[in-house]
Amino acid sequence: MNEDFQHRLVKARSGHGWSQAELAEVSGIAPAQISRYEQGKSKPRTEVIAKLAKALAVGFDWLAYGKGEIEAGFDVPEYPSGRKFFSSIDLDEALYSRLKLIAESRGITVEMALHTLLSEALDDMGKGE
Incomplete structure (x- = not known):
């Protein structure tokens, strides 16, 4: 994972129009932890990056390393239930x-x-x- 992980995470999340709490709901990662990742205060393990990539429907290699295509070719998870x-x-x-x-x-x-x-x-x- 390179230094720009936090920027790619913010880009992918904001591209869906989601708050950190909404990404947390879809990914199963705590909102406080997502905040730490986006601020560059913490680096996620491989398993966590995989969960975030799946929730955001982006490629693992793109999210983790900035390589490959941003799109993963699979469906975006259902919209967070908090938005009605x-x-x-x-x-x-x-x-x-x-x-x-x-x-x-x-x-x-x-x-x-x-x-x-x-x-x-x-x-x-x-x-x-």
Whole structure:
């Protein structure tokens, strides 16, 4: 594992729009430990890197060493249960289908895609003020 592990971990986690607590929920790694990894205060064992890579749907070699492809070629785990905002939004079938295509192209769930798109849109709107 090289020095940039912490940056790749942050990049992968934030790419899903997840907090450290949400990554902890999906990976089974304690949030405090994820914080220590991201701050570079602690280095994970191989087994922990494997759990994080699986939870984030990224390649083990990419996460651990910065080598190979970022994408692992397997499905992203279900969206953390702590986020329930999607269930209250009513989308028509055409809009849902478009959102699903975006999610699949990014290798994320529909909920993650919606979160990402809304965040991007709000950021763009904030820049125009």
